[in-house]
Amino acid sequence: MALDSKVPQGPLKDKWTDYKNKINLVNPANKRHIDIIVVGTGLAGGSASATLAELGYNVKAFAYQDSPRRAHSIAAQGGINAAKNYQGDGDSTYRLFYDTVKGGDYRSREANVYRLAEVSANIIDQCVAQGVPFARDYGGLLDNRSFGGVLVSRTFYAKGQTGQQLLLGAYSAMNRQIARGKIEMFNRHEMLDVVVVDGKARGIIARNLVTGEIERHSAHAVVIASGGYGNVYFLSTNAMGSNVTAGWKIHKKGAYFANPCYTQIHPTCIPRSGDYQSKLTLMSESLRNDGRIWVPKNLDDVKLIREGKKRPTDLSEDERDYYLERRYPAFGNLVPRDVASRAAKERCDAGYGVNATGEAVYLDFAAAIVRYGTEQAKVKNIKNASDAKIKELGKAIVKAKYGNLFQMYEKIVDENPYETPMMIYPAVHYTMGGVWVDYNLMTTIPGCYAIGEANFSDHGANRLGASALMQGLADGYFVLPYTIGDYLADDIRTGKIPTDTPEFDEAEKSVKENINFFINNKGTKSVDSYHKKLGKIMWDKCGMSRNAEGLKEAIEEISELRKDFWKNVNVPGEANEFNEQLAKAGRVADFLELGELFAKDALVREESAGGHFREEHQTPEGEAKRLKEFQFVSAWEYKGEPKDAVLHKEALEYENIEVKERSYK
Amino acid sequence: MNLTLKIWRQKDASSKGQMVDYKVTEISEHMSFLEMMDVLNEQLVNSGEEPVAFDHDCREGICGMCSMYINGEAHGPDRGITTCQLHMRMFKDGDTITIEPFRAAAFPVVKDLVVDRSAFDRIQHAGGYISVNTSGNTQDANSIPIAKEAADTAMDAATCIGCGACVATCKNSSAMLFVGAKVSQYALLPQGQVEAADRVQNMVAQMDLEGFGNCTNTGACEVECPKGISLDNIARMNRELMKASI
Known part of the structure; x- marks a missing residue:
């Protein structure tokens, strides 16, 4: 399948406005008959759930934690960028766009980044209206600080707990909709597969982490907002439970996975x-x-x-x-x-x-x-x-x-x-790579969307500080609610999606088989022992600097480790109970596949760009050396084993910004 | 160091629980308390036993998920921290450590050290928000100046992580520090004024419905709160409630 980014025509600064003027809308009465599943309740998933419910859709939101408020966005400390220019230091939408593209080492999509910069100011207005207590100066106005890679002060903050305050803001907006019955919240639930019916994402299979029950949930669209995959390294600043499973399951069902090698080492x-x-x-x-x-x-x-x-x-x-x-x-x-x-x-x-x-x-x-x-x-x-x-x-x-x-x-x-x-x-700390999405934030599975850190879209090969919070909330509050409506406009006559269909049967069966395998394997090695070994390979050979030899070794070693895992892993306890080891086994199984694709992606990308540093490609001063022939997004199609994944390229074109050597000297 | 652990084991909500003794050896003083628990669990898994279930996620003191009652104190013997931030340097070789779940009628045990704190979420559903839709055309963020002191005090209240240590600590299992913190955050900001009366009444009503006890001003919650949420918030909530009812 050829990749179509679906970027609208027209001048950069008008694309989003023109797009919004022309898309299909769903009238309020019809929204009541449309269901949307959102997996993950961090800044992206939480803000999307709340906004979609406000619009009138029926939202089912899923979190593996015991409350949406505990998603790992809560741990973001420093701040959130917005092109408000309150300091009068020359900031503008264009400058935030420019800094973000340059910061990402010219490996992100222009139109997406410009839209992000455009809606950034709305985020601050929205959060203040929600009662987020940003830091203020003695005159009562909002204060700013500076972050890396920019020459202006555009970062808004709430002490060293900005992520917490923004997430609690999104959580409060969710609570209002939960109280109205417009969001049905599934805490301590983990998505274990996506269900595709007639080529469209129509539901998920989830496990109740308390009872172990396997559940079927249907919807007209599925939104993945499950964060990044930094825990493939075992040690990271991510939460213990952060995982790639939701993103990886949709990858296995047809969603391309983009730029897995772009990882941020903070x-x-x-x-x-x-x-x-x-x-x-x-x-x-x-x-x-x-x-x-x-x-x-x-x-x-x-x-x-x-x-x-x-x-x-x-x-x-x-x-x-x-x-x-x-x-x-x-x-x-x-x-x-x-x-x-x-x-x-x-x-x-x-x-x-x-x-x-x-x-x-x-x-x-x-x-x-x-x-x-x-x-x-x-x-x-x-x-x-x-x-x-x-x-x-x-x-x-x-x-x-x-x-x-x-x-x-x-x-x-x-x-x-x-x-x-x-x-x-x-x-x-953060993964710029993720599920490939088009301008609409839709993956290569129709009706399946990926937002926030789970997608690949806005940060290129390196993310600037205080931009993750901005992207998560931009996607959830201001982008997805428009783009998903354009898609759902065709679904107003579809009616409720039944769950007693062969597609749901099949997905549930494979999930159950997987769980039964883990419980019955009675191997000799703990899940954590595999996770630690994988992490060591990743850190040593796919870490801050990489070379062809090491990456080839990593691919071999991870493949061997994965074989050993499926033979010797030991998962104690039962399937039908609260069983953290079982939940973790499934997550590590997915990391063991992602890790290999990661190394393969890093091997293929024979240049240095942002967080991806190939020792073979550096300037005499030791700086990253980018190559014009790699000015593309690597989107991988699943074909069974990671070694068989097929590469699709989305060429990146820069019409509004001059591609230069990235210098901070 | 070598330690004896007395840990509450309970198969599920409907089973009866009991304290069980475990030994762990060669524990480094630089380990966090949960890393010590990881060592124990790895030991249990390798010997074919079921590991101890406990809630944890961010392991940096902000998600509010970890919830152990250690040697009779919520989050253990240190101050201003959560269990995940507690380090083994607070203990010494040969110690016996008692580890229980947060206990309260409104926090039923799910398994071992895991409790169900969804009552907190339900209190927030009752009014822990400002009714504003996402539109992209709310007024400019700087159009209402907010005195720095009010913003800072609101922020101090807003730092509550919803862990439930206040409830576990209180002899009455009162949730007034938790509810007071949220009511205060909004009461201190102009944006929260419009719904202030309904908010405090609804949240307090839900708090009572969930079976949390009343406040008798012992102040224990403030001492054990990992984020140092002040008792002033309870006073402010009572004031708001009084104001709303006249």
Whole structure:
């Protein structure tokens, strides 16, 4: 099947408006007869569910957690971008579009990104109307901060808990519709397959995670909003339950999977401490507004620090290497995430890592504390303030800005980051790749949509900070509700979709067979042991830098591991009960397939772009080297084993932006 | 360190539960409490036993899913944290640790340490929202200035993660800190004024219907709240309720 992105004709800035003017609409009376399934209740799924229900559709929403409020969007810290230009610093829709395309290393679709930038301002208005308590200045107006890869302040925030506040906003909008009966909420339910009838997505098979019951749910359209697949690495900043299963099941039924190798490794996470580690914790990018990143200049100092004979605070300014400021004077500590992560890896690989594992760099707030303290002393008219007083005043400001992050760090590491620099290291955080969708956010299965992190559409090869929240809410509040209506306009006479059909029988049967296999296998190795092995292969060979040899090994090793899994996996307990191991076995089975496709995609993409860094393709300075012949989206069609997947290319054309070398120097 | 764990095991909602003893060895002080539980579960799976069911997800203290009652305290002996943020450095070699689910009539046990907190969701359905549709043409976000102090206080209330530690801690199993936090967030913002009276009345009515107890001002909830939600929110909710009823 040829890929058709369905991007509307006309000038970039008019495409979305013209599109909305011309699409088919469903009248309110007819919406009452149309059902929509939404899988996932994070920012994308939650906002979509609420908005579709407000419009009058009957929504069935599914979450594997015990409440929609617990989806992992809740953990997003730093902020949400919007082209409001409240700071008068030259921001505009075009500039947000430009920054996003450039930040994504020219690997995203122009029309989608422009639409995202266009609706960004509406998101802030909507959230404020919902009662989201964004940070404000003393005049009562909204405050902004800066994020990486941009030269304006367009990030709105609610302390270090912006994701939480936005998700609770979407959750509150959902609650209003749940109360009206327009959303039927299925908590502790996991989608295990999509049901395709006459070529259209018409329902799902879900497992009740409390009783183990397998359920059939039908609808006129199915929306996948299940987030990213970062947990293929085992260790990531994702939640423990985050998984690719919904996206992978639709892939197996005909949805193409795009750019799986585009993964974001976030530069500022708390370094790992031992083999028992179950997850990694992010320290918001917003910290790079005020924190300076460095390692010692001399290897002798590194040695003494690792041995505990010297402390970072003992090193003078001359003895420190602020390597981001040195290498990228224009953007300094606020370079984009892929650039910052690779720079940290480069220093640590060269032996400058500052903790026992050699995988940590410093994020230092001492200068910011003095800067804020000096300013506060002036504001408070304190003459000749002592150093101690200045520090005290400065710490109060830093605490107000990042208090919860500092507390989180202190609880995990047992060190006080106000006094000694934080130690950080890159970790898997977000996946730009995902289910391929057209301009309508529809996958290659008619009637099946993918929104938020689950799709591939807007971030190209690297996502800028504070843009994930923007995309999730843009898709759910302002894009999907229009595009899905255009499709559903043909369904007003269809009537309720029956679930007693051969298609549902078949899907349920295969789900049940899979579950019975796990329960009856009685193997010797735990699910987690496979997940950890997969994660290690992924991190070592498909991590921050990749090469052909390693990727070929990864493909072999993952394929072997998958065979071993299907032979020897041990899942205790019963099918018809609350059984976390069983749920996890199904998720790991899908990761074991995705991981191989991931490596294959990375092998085929013989260039470096954004988060995908091929060692064979770098400039003499070690920067990513993009190649014109790879200016396309890789969309993979499922054909059985991952090695048999067929590549389809969607050419990317840039008519409104000049494709240049991406420089932050 | 080596530890003895006394853990509540209960097959499902209708079965009777009991405390069961387990031993874990070579636990690092840098592990989180849930990583210690992972070690135990891996041990149980490998010896053919059923692992202990517990709720957890983000493991960074924000999703509100983890819910253990450890040595008689919700989220364990540290302050200002959830169970997933509790670290083993709070314990010492040879300790016996008692681990129970959050207990309240309104939070029935699902299995082992997992409880059903859907009562919290139902309270939110009753009024935990501002009635505004998504349209793309609401007024500009800066058209109503909000005093920084009001915005900050609303934010402090809004940081509630809905974990239920307040209920588990309270001798009356009261949910007033949880409900107070949501009522306060909206009561402090201009956007929340229009529906303020209905909201507080409906949410409190649902809270009572769910079987949560009343507040007797012991303040234990505030002490155990991982997000430091202040008792002021309960006072504000009572004020709002009073205002709504006259």
